[in-house]
Amino acid sequence: MVMRLEGHALAIGYRDRLVGRDLDVALAEGEVLALLGPNGGGKTTLLKTLLGLLPPRGGDVHCGERSLTAISISERARLLAYVPQSHVATFAFPAETVVLMGRTAHGNLFSRPTARDRAVARSAMQQFGIAHLAERPYTMISGGERQLVLLARALAQEPRFVVLDEPTASLDFGNQGTVMREIRALAAAGHGVLFTTHDPNQALRLADRAYLLRDGARIAEGKVDSVLTRQNLEALYGAPIRTLTDGATGESAFLPA
Amino acid sequence: MRNVVQPAEKLSVRRSALPGFMVALLILFAGLAVAFTLGRYPVGLTDVFDVLTARVTGHPSGVAPAVESVILQVRGPRVLAAALIGAALAVAGTAFQGLFRNPLVSPDILGASSGAALGAVLGIYFSLGVFAIQGVAFVGGLVAVAAVYLIGSAVPARDPILLLVLTGVVVGALLGAGVGLVKYLADPYNQLPAMTFWLLGSLAATGVSDLVPLFGPVALGTLVLMALRWRMNVMSLTDEEARALGVPTGVLRVAIVTAATLVTSASVATAGIIGWVGLIVPHLARTLVGPDFSRLLPTAGILGGGYLLFIDTIARTGSSVEIPLGILTAVVGTPFFIWLLASVQRTWS
Numbered sequence: 001m002v003m004r005l006e007g008h009a010l011a012i013g014y015r016d017r018l019v020g021r022d023l024d025v026a027l028a029e030g031e032v033l034a035l036l037g038p039n040g041g042g043k044t045t046l047l048k049t050l051l052g053l054l055p056p057r058g059g060d061v062h063c064g065e066r067s068l069t070a071i072s073i074s075e076r077a078r079l080l081a082y083v084p085q086s087h088v089a090t091f092a093f094p095a096e097t098v099v100l101m102g103r104t105a106h107g108n109l110f111s112r113p114t115a116r117d118r119a120v121a122r123s124a125m126q127q128f129g130i131a132h133l134a135e136r137p138y139t140m141i142s143g144g145e146r147q148l149v150l151l152a153r154a155l156a157q158e159p160r161f162v163v164l165d166e167p168t169a170s171l172d173f174g175n176q177g178t179v180m181r182e183i184r185a186l187a188a189a190g191h192g193v194l195f196t197t198h199d200p201n202q203a204l205r206l207a208d209r210a211y212l213l214r215d216g217a218r219i220a221e222g223k224v225d226s227v228l229t230r231q232n233l234e235a236l237y238g239a240p241i242r243t244l245t246d247g248a249t250g251e252s253a254f255l256p257a
Numbered sequence: 258m259r260n261v262v263q264p265a266e267k268l269s270v271r272r273s274a275l276p277g278f279m280v281a282l283l284i285l286f287a288g289l290a291v292a293f294t295l296g297r298y299p300v301g302l303t304d305v306f307d308v309l310t311a312r313v314t315g316h317p318s319g320v321a322p323a324v325e326s327v328i329l330q331v332r333g334p335r336v337l338a339a340a341l342i343g344a345a346l347a348v349a350g351t352a353f354q355g356l357f358r359n360p361l362v363s364p365d366i367l368g369a370s371s372g373a374a375l376g377a378v379l380g381i382y383f384s385l386g387v388f389a390i391q392g393v394a395f396v397g398g399l400v401a402v403a404a405v406y407l408i409g410s411a412v413p414a415r416d417p418i419l420l421l422v423l424t425g426v427v428v429g430a431l432l433g434a435g436v437g438l439v440k441y442l443a444d445p446y447n448q449l450p451a452m453t454f455w456l457l458g459s460l461a462a463t464g465v466s467d468l469v470p471l472f473g474p475v476a477l478g479t480l481v482l483m484a485l486r487w488r489m490n491v492m493s494l495t496d497e498e499a500r501a502l503g504v505p506t507g508v509l510r511v512a513i514v515t516a517a518t519l520v521t522s523a524s525v526a527t528a529g530i531i532g533w534v535g536l537i538v539p540h541l542a543r544t545l546v547g548p549d550f551s552r553l554l555p556t557a558g559i560l561g562g563g564y565l566l567f568i569d570t571i572a573r574t575g576s577s578v579e580i581p582l583g584i585l586t587a588v589v590g591t592p593f594f595i596w597l598l599a600s601v602q603r604t605w606s
């Protein structure tokens with residue numbers, strides 16, 4: 001049965017600040033959902049609420065039949081993987097160790113990685129074509145490679161859903177393509193994928209559905225073809241937008257005017 | 258339809274930590290040899306070996322009684338204490354550097370040393386016995402860290418770790434003022450020198466009876482930290498990332514802080530304040546075996562024991578009077594740390 005990650009009538013925010021309310025989000029396994037919206041609109045807050053990292057201020061999040069609050073933190077990590085924005089670690093762990101950390105929830109509090117954990121980590125690295133980075137310090141590889149390491153770590157968690165916060169921010173054009181392909185591959189392999197992006201074109205090419213969030217409220221949601229229109233995007237960003245259409249293929253792309 | 262990751266056929270070829278670990282062991286054994294043999298009454302290495310094996314097997318050692326008494330009664334406890342305290346401070350420092358995601362953190366960051374110092378000077382001020390002073394110092398360290406932790410947790414913050422560190426600094430300063438006040442009030446001819454000596458750190462007065470109250474907390478805390486050492490890798494990521502990886506960060510942070518504080522307070526209560534060990538040894542260990550806490554923590558412990566054995570041997574033999582350990586570790590530590598900063602930044606960027 002296809003499992004769904006769902007937020008019902010969510011109010012999201014922090015102890016001292018409500019960021020958004022009345023949000024309904026649903027993500028099915030095998031599907032890619034793009035979350036778009038202006039800076040400060042609540043994208044990251046919504047992601048963290050859906051991941052169970054922030055308690056909802058109202059409503060609830062379900063993973064399958066169960067409420068997220070009823071699922072233990074380590075079982076949650078075996079259902080939902082989180083790929084944060086590319087960052088620099090304090091310590092220069094070898095890339096393989098970073099990927100191995102994805103296996104943490106598969107052991108108990110005192111266990112250390114087993115041979116099987118190492119094999120899974122290794123295999124995840126091979127899948128993203130970064131096996132050769134295994135011994136390289138995480139702090140000394142490129143931003144694109146780091147993003148792939150974090151993707152491999154998410155895969156090593158063997159989750160049902162993968163949630164990514166701006167996975168292609170600060171990557172060059174080539175690396176953006178690589179990461180986008182791998183995200184698509186995650187969904188093809190049956191994972192539900194949710195990601196935020198500032199690039200509507202990326203959502204158009206990569207996602208099945210899009211969710212437009214502005215000032216903590218939903219502007220539109222649905223199939224990318226019907227939701228990602230010039231009118232909707234202008235309403236979303238509060239700025240004029242142009243549409244370019246490729247005469248040969250009929251594919252379109254957006255540009256800020 | 259969701260694919261489960263298929264284990265790769267060939268296991269990864271991990272760079273072995275064994276050479277680095279062996280170097281640490283070698284330094285520990287060299288430290289033990291130097292500490293047992295050197296001193297005002299030099300002893301041969303074979304005598305040390307004979308006495309220790311005789312002690313284990315129960316047979317007479319055939320070594321002169323005076324020599325045997327130097328090895329077992331005089332030097333033995335001090336050597337053991339130095340190794341234990343060096344290991345304890347290094348393990349606690351390593352744990353705290355990971356927990357606070359900051360390679361410049363040392364075991365006294367949450368006020369364990371300042372709390373123990375205030376406890377000790379109060380004990381001296383009220384003319385308590387040696388063991389009572391150690392007890393008050395130990396409790397002082399625990400209470401100080403508990404206070405810092407409670408205050409730090411009570412204040413709402415986006416970055417609880419940073420808040421904890423800042424609370425530790427502030428409370429540490431207050432405790433420092435308390436130490437200053439007690440010294441100011443103390444009898445300048447008897448009490449003040451005792452306080453000063455204690456605050457500078459020394460193992461000169463360590464005897465067999467000191468080993469039990471030291472060993473208990475150190476063993477317990479070290480065991481807990483060792484058991485959690487893989488989770489420490491994940492704890493060195495941001496709080497949200499660690500939780501997303503399935504680690505209950507709140508509970509684990511309390512466990513690590515408690516264990517490290519137990520170890521630090523017991524060490525400081527026995528030997529006074531010995532800085533730098535918990536800051537430098539983790540770096541050294543990292544250059545030997547890398548940053549993975551699974552290997553780092555045991556290596557740091559072994560290396561810390563060896564390091565303090567060398568330092569304490571210098572303290573005993575370097576001049577006609579005992580050199581306080583705190584002064585020695587600072588003199589050795591400062592240039593060493595500057596060298597570290599210049600040469601190995603890349604291992605923790």
